[in-house]
Amino acid sequence: MKDFSKYRILKDERDEKIDTDSKSIAGDFVTTAVEILTIMCLIKGNSAWKGCLGVLCVSLSAELLYKYLAYKEKPYVWVGIIFGLIGAALFVWFGITG
Numbered sequence: 001m002k003d004f005s006k007y008r009i010l011k012d013e014r015d016e017k018i019d020t021d022s023k024s025i026a027g028d029f030v031t032t033a034v035e036i037l038t039i040m041c042l043i044k045g046n047s048a049w050k051g052c053l054g055v056l057c058v059s060l061s062a063e064l065l066y067k068y069l070a071y072k073e074k075p076y077v078w079v080g081i082i083f084g085l086i087g088a089a090l091f092v093w094f095g096i097t098g
Contacts, residue, residue: 031059050094057087 011019034052041049064080067073 027059031056034059047094047098050090050097054087054090054094057083057090061087 034055038049038052038056041047041052061080061082061084064076064083068076068080
């Protein structure tokens with residue numbers, strides 16, 4: 001008979017911290033990969049750099065808006081909105097011109 005006592009059913013604070021940290025680290029890796037892809041597209045003359053840069057701007061916007069929710073400091077929300085609009089404009093530009 002197998003011992004299932006080592007499997008935890010309920011998550012505790014440690015599990016939540018590990019989940020949060022793993023998502024944060026994964027997000028950092030994705031951001032780095034998109035930055036590298038953006039530079040590669042610029043060097044090769046591929047217009048996909050617009051979309052990649054749009055992803056980075058929207059990601060930065062989301063990060064700043066989250067910080068605004070936590071700290072309630074207005075500069076976070078204003079800069080977050082500006083980066084969100086820049087990201088949206090880049091997406092539209094990339095969508096129209098390719």
